[in-house]
Amino acid sequence: MHPHFRTLLAAVLLVLSACTSSDVKDLNDQAEPVEDISIAHVNDQIDNQSYSNCEEVYSTHLSMELTVNFDEKKLIGFVKHDIENITGTTTMIFDVNQLSIDKVVLDDNEPTQFVIGNYDDVKGSPMEVTVKPETKSVTIYYSTQPNSKALQWLAPQQTAGKKFPYLFTQGEAVLTRTWIPCQDTPQNRITYDATLQVPSNLLALMAADNNPTEKNTEGKYAYTMDIPIPTYLIALAVGDLEFQATGERTGVYASPVLLEAATYEFAEVEEMIKVTESLYGDYQWGRYDILVLPTSFPYGGMENPKLTFATPTIITGDRSLVSLIAHELAHSWSGNLVTNATWDDFWLNEGFTVYIENRIMEAIHGKEHADMLFSIEYEELEIENEEILAGEFPGDSKLKLELEGRDPDDGMTTIAYIKGALFLKTLEDLVGRAKFDPFVKSYFADHQFQTLTTEAFILYLNDKLLTPNELTFNTDEWIYGEGIPVNSVKITSDRFDRVEEKDKLIPGMESTDMLGLSQSIWSTQEWMHFVRQIPKETTLNEFEMLEDDFSFSQSGNAEIQAEWFIRSIKQERIDPIKKEMEEFLIRVGRRKFLEPIYEELMKSEEGFAFATEVYAKARPNYHSISYQTIDEILGWEVEKG
């Protein structure tokens, strides 16, 4: 730490966009003499996934001017960083990943030197720019590469409308540096503005204010984001999009062919916002719009502020998968308002978000429904937890991760999400909602627009909840221990118990009439559970009966299709579903579906041959986040460009 740093600390804390976690700085200043669990982990606050030296000099605001060139699959332009040099350093380090840097200038066009260091597959390269202590801004002229990892360029036939190309970005965790040279660490919050030039037949949107609701003839759009955010939340999408309002502050953007269905599906959003506000304080981001992405979008959703990105695979016509929207909305508090300081603290973003998502669903649809939703996820946690414990990195089953030298993507498991939420549910169970809800609300209020380490959270938990109530809790075991502690609350679902009664009737059935399911109206989750629980002793003939009567392979619902494919492969029933699986694997790029299907296929020779054949066709339709995972599963060799 630079000697000047501490005296300047107070000034830094005054601005919301402080470079590193203020709590961590406080902790550092008083840490040495105290014997405390937090001390042992204090060094974890370093963001190993970024080269930036934002503890010396940091960006406060970005101004971007970019042209979106679909022919060359490039963004071309510049980004100007307003900077705060707190130590008077003469080097400012940015994160870049396979960007072509043309030139760098300071302030009013004053040329300066820059050096791009060694390339790392995950982190990219450090770009060291020579600055002066008095420098106020650094402007970087650059263009992206056609294969920049954050960007997916889609041909018209890969979109819902099939007429126009599409571009979207996915920044989390460390991919923003593949399209914007920046200090790409969640510890630095920035505001930004942007001007985009796109083909005039397309609409361009950003996670910002001033999103257009109609195309203009010049194809030129301008945006501002006045609320300081971490760089992983900067997002852009360009396509043939239309807008439909769903409330005063809510709306949906989608391809014209999907707009009506999407508007119907997401009609509950305003109610979700009100529920969350009543629990955790005001929604602070102004608008909440949802953008429906093409099927190749690698995630279910991404909580880009003011503009959630969502997969179209949740549009089922019956609003049965909208808990995903509750999840992305919940990030407006956990993640976007209070942000993990490093990717090792990822559970602070996702564990809280899954917990809140479930509270929103309970408030709107009742406890039975919420328990069913959580049970589906708990089943997934149990399986993945066992796999992690038996694998190369059993430590990945801890909430606090140690991912130095690895891809932060490795930490995006159900541990952060579901074990994280279970930890909070168990705490809630201990103290009761009358105390727990105000605690979570003040946690957000006290840390809003800041970043937080796990250790700072533990101090806060002890200080505000456990100690005042004279309670002890095995916090350390939950956070620094492997697996799921025995005191975890058990979430069960009565509705799933009834589903399992039907499953038991399958072996030996003469027809599916015996299940008495024809009149039954089940939710997506009940059908998923039904398929998951089909008994091992079920014969191929009985599988065919189920397929004939329920058409799982051709279900328009991707969740049910995926469950059916996985359960069928487990039963060595690959041949009858090859056609439908191939269509699915080529069309859908959501990693959550792809990963278990490919993994299951890899377990047999027939499956491996099929997976390899399909993947050659499907891979060009996947975003880098998905194909990197599947490359690994299949041992796919890619020629490095």
Ligand SMILES: [Zn+2]
């Ligand atoms: Zn999330």
